[in-house]
Amino acid sequence: RKEVEQDPGPFNVPEGATVAFNCTYSNSASQSFFWYRQDCRKEPKLLMSVYSSGNEDGRFTAQLNRASQYISLLIRDSKLSDSATYLCVVISNDYKLSFGAGTTVTVRA
Amino acid sequence: NAGVTQTPKFRVLKTGQSMTLLCAQDMNHEYMYWYRQDPGMGLRLIHYSVGEGTTAKGEVPDGYNVSRLKKQNFLLGLESAAPSQTSVYFCASIRDRGYGYTFGSGTRLTVV
Numbered sequence: 001r002k003e004v005e006q007d008p009g010p011f012n013v014p015e016g017a018t019v020a021f022n023c024t025y026s027n028s029a030s031q032s033f034f035w036y037r038q039d040c041r042k043e044p045k046l047l048m049s050v051y052s053s054g055n056e057d058g059r060f061t062a063q064l065n066r067a068s069q070y071i072s073l074l075i076r077d078s079k080l081s082d083s084a085t086y087l088c089v090v091i092s093n094d095y096k097l098s099f100g101a102g103t104t105v106t107v108r109a
Numbered sequence: 110n111a112g113v114t115q116t117p118k119f120r121v122l123k124t125g126q127s128m129t130l131l132c133a134q135d136m137n138h139e140y141m142y143w144y145r146q147d148p149g150m151g152l153r154l155i156h157y158s159v160g161e162g163t164t165a166k167g168e169v170p171d172g173y174n175v176s177r178l179k180k181q182n183f184l185l186g187l188e189s190a191a192p193s194q195t196s197v198y199f200c201a202s203i204r205d206r207g208y209g210y211t212f213g214s215g216t217r218l219t220v221v
Contacts, residue, residue: 032207034209034210036209036210041146041197041215042214042215043199043212043213043214043215044152044199044210044212045212046209046210046211049207049209087151087152089210095140095157095159096154096157096165096167097142097154097210098154098168099144099151099152099153100151101149101150101151102151
């Protein structure tokens with residue numbers, strides 16, 4: 001079983017729609033969680049950290065459910081520029097980090 | 110500019126050749142990582158380092174060696190390149206666990 005699993009999508013949504021997807025992790029000792037965004041095989045860039053209490057950054061909301069071992073990302077009022085692959089990242093207590101394979105989101109006009 | 114710099118950006122190797130990829134960071138980060146990314150596979154950890162002079166194996170270490178002689182540099186070596194090592198290689202560094210990772214811009218390696 002992979003340490004981090006994501007629904008690959010693609011999620012094809014119209015502008016203005018809300019899209020949400022999850023990422024599950026297998027290591028219950030995981031310490032830190034992040035969402036990254038990757039465009040066109042460029043380097044991944046940090047989108048936001050994920051905190052236990054849930055957190056928002058503009059149109060993006062991230063949540064962590066430790067009991068069920070998943071994190072989620074919700075994008076409200078989707079923009080064309082949100083089209084990308086979203087990677088979830090899980091860091092264990094020994095500083096080893098694991099990536100999901102990514103969820104592809106395409107926002108259409 | 111502060112950040113993570115990878116060299117070279119592109120390289121074509123013949124099977125059996127060797128090469129070294131350099132990752133340099135000027136942020137005084139303790140932790141550095143080498144990943145490869147292949148279509149449909151996501152990012153897979155090759156080796157990582159939790160400090161100067163230390164290295165550890167990741168998910169796919171076979172065929173690669175690394176060294177961290179200086180805190181700011183993390184080298185990835187391919188002793189005898191194989192076509193299966195054709196990939197995009199990313200280096201990343203982090204100050205501590207609670208902070209996001211900073212990635213280099215990647216090295217596109219083709220082994221023919």
